[in-house]
Amino acid sequence: MRLTEAAIPTISEVLRAVADRGRALAWHSATAGTGGDHLLELAEQLLSERGEATSIALSLSILRGYDALDLPARRGWLSRLAVRFGPDLAALKETAQIFLQRSDEDAATRLLKVAEPRRQELLRRFNHAPGGTHALVRMREDIMGAVACDPALAAFEGDFVHLFTSWFNRGFLQLRRIDWTTPATILEKIIRYEAVHAIDGWDELRRRIDPPDRRLYAFLHPALGDEPLIFVEVALTTEMPSAIGPLLAADRSPIDAAAATTAVFYSISNAQRGLSGVAFGNLLIKQVVEELRRELPRLTQFTTLSPVPGFAAWLRDECANPASRVIAPQARRRLALLAHANWPRRAAARDILQRALLPLAAHYFLHARSSSGRVIDPVARFHLGNGARLERINPIGDLSAAGMRQSHGLMVNYLYDLNQVAANHEAFVGYDEVVTSAEVRRHARSIVRQFAREPSAKGSPKS
Amino acid sequence: MRLTEAAIPTISEVLRAVADRGRALAWHSATAGTGGDHLLELAEQLLSERGEATSIALSLSILRGYDALDLPARRGWLSRLAVRFGPDLAALKETAQIFLQRSDEDAATRLLKVAEPRRQELLRRFNHAPGGTHALVRMREDIMGAVACDPALAAFEGDFVHLFTSWFNRGFLQLRRIDWTTPATILEKIIRYEAVHAIDGWDELRRRIDPPDRRLYAFLHPALGDEPLIFVEVALTTEMPSAIGPLLAADRSPIDAAAATTAVFYSISNAQRGLSGVAFGNLLIKQVVEELRRELPRLTQFTTLSPVPGFAAWLRDECANPASRVIAPQARRRLALLAHANWPRRAAARDILQRALLPLAAHYFLHARSSSGRVIDPVARFHLGNGARLERINPIGDLSAAGMRQSHGLMVNYLYDLNQVAANHEAFVGYDEVVTSAEVRRHARSIVRQFAREPSAKGSPKS
Amino acid sequence: MRLTEAAIPTISEVLRAVADRGRALAWHSATAGTGGDHLLELAEQLLSERGEATSIALSLSILRGYDALDLPARRGWLSRLAVRFGPDLAALKETAQIFLQRSDEDAATRLLKVAEPRRQELLRRFNHAPGGTHALVRMREDIMGAVACDPALAAFEGDFVHLFTSWFNRGFLQLRRIDWTTPATILEKIIRYEAVHAIDGWDELRRRIDPPDRRLYAFLHPALGDEPLIFVEVALTTEMPSAIGPLLAADRSPIDAAAATTAVFYSISNAQRGLSGVAFGNLLIKQVVEELRRELPRLTQFTTLSPVPGFAAWLRDECANPASRVIAPQARRRLALLAHANWPRRAAARDILQRALLPLAAHYFLHARSSSGRVIDPVARFHLGNGARLERINPIGDLSAAGMRQSHGLMVNYLYDLNQVAANHEAFVGYDEVVTSAEVRRHARSIVRQFAREPSAKGSPKS
Amino acid sequence: MRLTEAAIPTISEVLRAVADRGRALAWHSATAGTGGDHLLELAEQLLSERGEATSIALSLSILRGYDALDLPARRGWLSRLAVRFGPDLAALKETAQIFLQRSDEDAATRLLKVAEPRRQELLRRFNHAPGGTHALVRMREDIMGAVACDPALAAFEGDFVHLFTSWFNRGFLQLRRIDWTTPATILEKIIRYEAVHAIDGWDELRRRIDPPDRRLYAFLHPALGDEPLIFVEVALTTEMPSAIGPLLAADRSPIDAAAATTAVFYSISNAQRGLSGVAFGNLLIKQVVEELRRELPRLTQFTTLSPVPGFAAWLRDECANPASRVIAPQARRRLALLAHANWPRRAAARDILQRALLPLAAHYFLHARSSSGRVIDPVARFHLGNGARLERINPIGDLSAAGMRQSHGLMVNYLYDLNQVAANHEAFVGYDEVVTSAEVRRHARSIVRQFAREPSAKGSPKS
Numbered sequence A, B, C, D: 001m002r003l004t005e006a007a008i009p010t011i012s013e014v015l016r017a018v019a020d021r022g023r024a025l026a027w028h029s030a031t032a033g034t035g036g037d038h039l040l041e042l043a044e045q046l047l048s049e050r051g052e053a054t055s056i057a058l059s060l061s062i063l064r065g066y067d068a069l070d071l072p073a074r075r076g077w078l079s080r081l082a083v084r085f086g087p088d089l090a091a092l093k094e095t096a097q098i099f100l101q102r103s104d105e106d107a108a109t110r111l112l113k114v115a116e117p118r119r120q121e122l123l124r125r126f127n128h129a130p131g132g133t134h135a136l137v138r139m140r141e142d143i144m145g146a147v148a149c150d151p152a153l154a155a156f157e158g159d160f161v162h163l164f165t166s167w168f169n170r171g172f173l174q175l176r177r178i179d180w181t182t183p184a185t186i187l188e189k190i191i192r193y194e195a196v197h198a199i200d201g202w203d204e205l206r207r208r209i210d211p212p213d214r215r216l217y218a219f220l221h222p223a224l225g226d227e228p229l230i231f232v233e234v235a236l237t238t239e240m241p242s243a244i245g246p247l248l249a250a251d252r253s254p255i256d257a258a259a260a261t262t263a264v265f266y267s268i269s270n271a272q273r274g275l276s277g278v279a280f281g282n283l284l285i286k287q288v289v290e291e292l293r294r295e296l297p298r299l300t301q302f303t304t305l306s307p308v309p310g311f312a313a314w315l316r317d318e319c320a321n322p323a324s325r326v327i328a329p330q331a332r333r334r335l336a337l338l339a340h341a342n343w344p345r346r347a348a349a350r351d352i353l354q355r356a357l358l359p360l361a362a363h364y365f366l367h368a369r370s371s372s373g374r375v376i377d378p379v380a381r382f383h384l385g386n387g388a389r390l391e392r393i394n395p396i397g398d399l400s401a402a403g404m405r406q407s408h409g410l411m412v413n414y415l416y417d418l419n420q421v422a423a424n425h426e427a428f429v430g431y432d433e434v435v436t437s438a439e440v441r442r443h444a445r446s447i448v449r450q451f452a453r454e455p456s457a458k459g460s461p462k463s
Helices: A011-026 A036-048 A052-068 A071-084 A089-102 A105-115 A118-126 A132-144 A151-167 A184-193 A202-209 A244-248 A281-295 A311-320 A329-339 A347-366 A378-385 A401-407 A421-431 A438-453 B011-026 B036-048 B052-068 B071-084 B089-102 B105-115 B118-126 B132-144 B151-167 B184-193 B202-209 B244-248 B281-295 B311-320 B329-339 B347-366 B378-385 B401-407 B421-431 B438-453 C011-026 C036-048 C052-068 C071-084 C089-102 C105-115 C118-126 C132-144 C151-167 C184-193 C202-209 C244-248 C281-295 C311-320 C329-339 C347-366 C378-385 C401-407 C421-431 C438-453 D011-026 D036-048 D052-068 D071-084 D089-102 D105-115 D118-126 D132-144 D151-167 D184-193 D202-209 D244-248 D281-295 D311-320 D329-339 D347-366 D378-385 D401-407 D421-431 D438-453
Strands: A174-177 A214-220 A230-237 A262-270 A301-304 A389-394 A411-415 B174-177 B214-220 B230-237 B262-270 B301-304 B389-394 B411-415 C174-177 C214-220 C230-237 C262-270 C301-304 C389-394 C411-415 D174-177 D214-220 D230-237 D262-270 D301-304 D389-394 D411-415
Touching (some): A036 A071, A052 A118, A052 A132, A052 B421, A089 B089, A089 B105, A105 B151, A118 A151, A184 A202, A184 A214, A230 A281, A281 B052, A311 A329, A378 A421, A389 A438, B036 B052, B052 B118, B052 B132, B071 B151, B089 B105, B132 B151, B184 B202, B184 B214, B184 D184, B202 B214, B311 B329, B378 B389, B378 B411, B389 B438, C036 C052, C052 C118, C052 D421, C089 C105, C089 D089, C089 D105, C132 C151, C184 C202, C202 C214, C244 C262, C262 C281, C281 D052, C311 C329, C347 C389, C347 C438, C389 C438, D036 D071, D036 D118, D089 D105, D118 D132, D118 D151, D184 D214, D230 D281, D311 D329, D311 D401, D378 D389
Parallel strands (some): C262 C301, D262 D301
Antiparallel strands (some): A174 A214, B174 B214, B389 B411, C214 C230, C389 C411, D230 D262, D301 D411
């Protein structure tokens, strides 16, 4: 065993040493002016610099200077940088004219080069600095909130996504199981980034990763060190669960992993907001399925227990629409019970509402569409596009405040049947078909029957 | 300690499992036709595929199919692919016209997108396959020998370099010390790739990395596993060495590392021909210097012991030129002694030739230039551009057959003085000035004196 | 990167598999009777078993059966075992007689063998089971509370210590730096085992190990996995500290490690009660000193900030003794102020008490002795025996409830001067001399002066 | 990734630093006299030393001084040390008398303590020095060759074995798979220590560990670093092999590990001669079987391909005995063919000898016994005692010079059937029964029939 692993400099520290040395030599007053103007000048210098060490030192200085600004100043600076280091429109004009004369591939290649905004090379050079990749991910986070009102930033964001897509190429991701033997530096980030069912401190974290029937897998990238990109939490069970409460209960009794037949993906969290638009989740689930099958051959069912974040809003809109062809008058009366905060605990109300909500939820997934014609629910789009099947709707799935607010407590199971994912994916992506179990389709059909049954539906004059 | 680390699947194996599964589902006859046409069809399919697993499976099939072809077939296929997946010239034409009308950044961004040849996206997708990065590096090697006569391949090569530059961004490289505790998988590659002073088997490898006064450092990249990108061999000594023989002698006595004052970089080898044009060497030396300074604070001198690969050819050309203003008649007579294969071992000849060669070598570095106006020696260009100083010329440096052939046995020391590298770099890159020690300049000046002394020089008044 | 390191069986798991298999074959009813009698029978069987797998299985069964008993039952069982598997007194008698006849070394060797109680071989065999070492450490903990009243257990404890001393031979210990990148399994044990200044949860743990000016080093042993044996906490500072509060303050500002001149060992905790009597602390501090010197050459001072656990009790005894030659009447009046719980916060009382306590504390260390003639303070014995020097007494060092209770807030610094530890150790161990700074000796001398000054002392001529 | 793992001091180096420091302080002339007398004085000093650092320094000095002696001097010194630091016979006499009076356990415990030769404590202290364990293993090697003629050394050897048995307790061993990713430091030792089928350099080593159908597992111990204790080589095949040649052939085609049904243990090597008498092999095979079953569930047969080292010598003795009841006259005539060196390559001779040797070999295993009544073959004793079954005798198994010399080319397969090992072990160890296949028993019976058939077999007509 090595004596003091922590005493060895990481490559970043050595790079920092190189950079610090280069900086000391290359210019006197990196910190003299840390204002935006000065930083823009440094960026200009960086683009023309050919020495490696000096280039790294300049990058580091800019990133540190940037970090010292407050958010509005950072955004303002990025916006100015986006404009100043855009493509050279004059040169591009000339090159475009030449291309139009020649129309050959050489000219096209030249066009490609000239059309690239100088910002991209700048970002590449920032990335040479120690910690550069992480700094760029956070820089893009800064942009995200401001692109709507600033076209230059919007274009700049495109540069970030373009480069991130290349750097975070799926071939470079590393799947890692996170458990109680994982370093605390990574574990604290899991606590911080869990976005679906919040982890309340180290004791709860331990309950999620230490028992034999719990797993957590993350994608890491070598350049981000102990920052996970995305992670998924898994419960090993003996049946498809219908509610999240029992899965997370502090006092539940774990089972032996070898006795499990079902793997439940109950939480998927993107950890880096700055990497939005660079997709990993799709592959993560499939790799984890493979990994679990290898380790536990008795597993036969891979499913999720997922929230339905768009349901309550959709239902509210439907209810507000007197001409709704979805909510029959009788259902509307029943839904009034939702106003009682405590309904899931009152047996009669619960029975009525379960019967009322199931067909509506089935309809929500199968037939409701957004104005752009897409399935409304973002979680549904993710799993269906991923090749999963909507397997079951659980009316009393999540009684937490968040669960009640976004979906009146509904949760669903998406099923990953590896023999079907390719076909399901094709059906959803190619033909817009939502693949579901027969049971879900039956629930959806009952909407039609309800209208048929409703006396008021006949020639329905008023509704 | 883990029981059988080797039993765990690497991420590549899991990816392969995912890919194999995807493939089985996605199409029937991946191996039916492995001819070039079939592979081109698969590539077309790959570009339109949106499912992750299927996409990986397709990439894997194409890479395997490619691998099964022989070199001419591989090049032919790449050439066809380069043409077929080039930029969409018609669309680009249209976009260029729109840009010329609008001349705004939006249109420029659009132009950037359309100008990108479809090949680039194809390469990115190949890279998703397990082992994809390595396969692409080898694919580029296949291209390298053929670009001269095939413009499509030349353009394609540009795509490789563009993507490699992004993927092998210096921020992603990992410096690692290679020693006798390093896994054999990496060590065997060091033996294979050493390009300057060949390593003759495991015993010699051990002599290069195991003694306390020897070091070997390599850059690795996470996506290439145990394939080093570049590595440098270092000897720790008490003075700047003038010949390679004693450094590599099997029977030398090692010294204690803590007693060393000088670190000698005596071999730098690029391990991946397919990564030519993606520069790492510059940074490698500087990081190793930092690392050694940290570990051994007594080190005060960082130098190379380098070959002079272009000297003999240049001298031959000068000798062949009767009007040479470099080789005085007397020198020419002395150089005739070079014809005796054994001259370094005959004291008289050696003395004469040493005196004759030193001024010529100094001139070769300081004043001789290629037709494009550059310093002739590639090794000199590398170290001078890197900020080193040409410190000393050693006439009897390398008596091996290769050393005698390329430089009549000359070797040189380039000195890395960290307080001067920035200035030296600037002088060389910005002002084309070769920074040398006073001694080397003195040697160079003696050429002028020789001509002054020569009787034949008398009537020549101006020189 | 390996996919799921946690999925690989540790050697323990494989051993368990071997053991389980062996057990299944070897006997039917391991769990049939888990009572003490049954377990004693299994132990008998274990001693006569020659097959490896069966032997491991038997050990495992016994250890599990033992674990299932409650503490009184465990102690009872161990006591019976101690008696039953003691030395064979009849055989020993015979062997002793033979020895007395022959008096040669052969007979002595035979005596050594026969005198060994069968318990020792039993413990060795228990240790073959997976997790056996840890189980034995806990078994000895069970004994520790009961040896006083049970001579058989006392003898048995000697067997444990004998074997532990061999297994935990210092050559087998591994020094490891514990920081925020350490696996959580180890970190949680640090929280649990810290015995000097309790760690209140993960946030405080982080403050102790993550800032650049904090260190924690532990000794581990391969057979105990992630169970630390002993650990020391270190603060890097710019001067010798006089109070623990500022060192542990949540809101303090860390300094750069490279700026530190002083390393302060402010907490040393034995983590395994069951290993009492097997000493590690001595070596730990010296190794950590070496390690810190190597990493941070600017460190010039290595000191502790230590509690004085025996002071308050000793002072109480002295006060209760009207004939005390230590507490002069005037001092006695001043000490009455200690009764005011809040005295450290009242300036006048604090000044008076500081002046009163310093000489008494100095006397406590230098001259007070236990009935067996030893220095009273256990922490002092540890550090003085270790070669440290008592450097300074800090009257307001630890205002916590525990600190006030055990030492009226006093803390002391022991200084580790590597050029003196051998001599200091020799002085203390060989000549019973407490090595201190001149300042401490001055304080001690003032006791004598006090008595000289005291009116009441006048008539007392020689004493 | 860490920059230069190799730059971190191991615990040994730090200990060495501690030791060097201690030594410098503790005495002046460690190296003054390195003769045996001086070293004995140091040993005396070591036993009375109480300071940790000084104690380590003394140990180190003694071990270095020892190392500098030549073998005869080392043995001489150990012999003197064995005598000087034996048990205190006078004290032991007294203690024995007291014990005989009291006959209680207290007196027995005291006897145990006094009977321990001082050598044991000395060895324990040597073990504190960095590298001490390894030095002691080599020290015992030095003794091994000399114990026969020196009773003091014989007793001393007992001390080594006693301590090694404790330190190398099976609970502390680590099973590790050795493959081509293993550090070269370990691999070179595999080459050096392979004792059954020599490994001729790195290329052959690679053929033994790198192909998918080859495995090598070793036991390591934390205190011995990269020195393996014992290792086993495994071939994965589709049937029980009958000859070693094809298994080791350089040009064989590997199979997919997943296709294998049989694991063949074809070489087991003890790597540390100094650990003779501390048994590991037994457990190693069982753990490897478990490990392989886990990794490759299709494996159904675990077997060896083993040499028969004692057969040729036994056969020679039988032949030399005219009254042999094993070699019938006809068989004796046939065995004469063995004199032709080339017999395995001549079909007629081979057929005859195969038929002649098979029954004799079967008899050799089943009925032949040494003068002490044991099975003659040491390899057979190892595997049979381990619970394996003698499954098959292969007459043309090993045509190497060694194979022909020791067993006329015979090899055998021992079968490890995990459901039978306990019973087989019991049968062999408890009842001296050699468990074999029916086939082997049939061969053995034919010896009897041969005698029955022979005319010389008194009155027995023709059969």
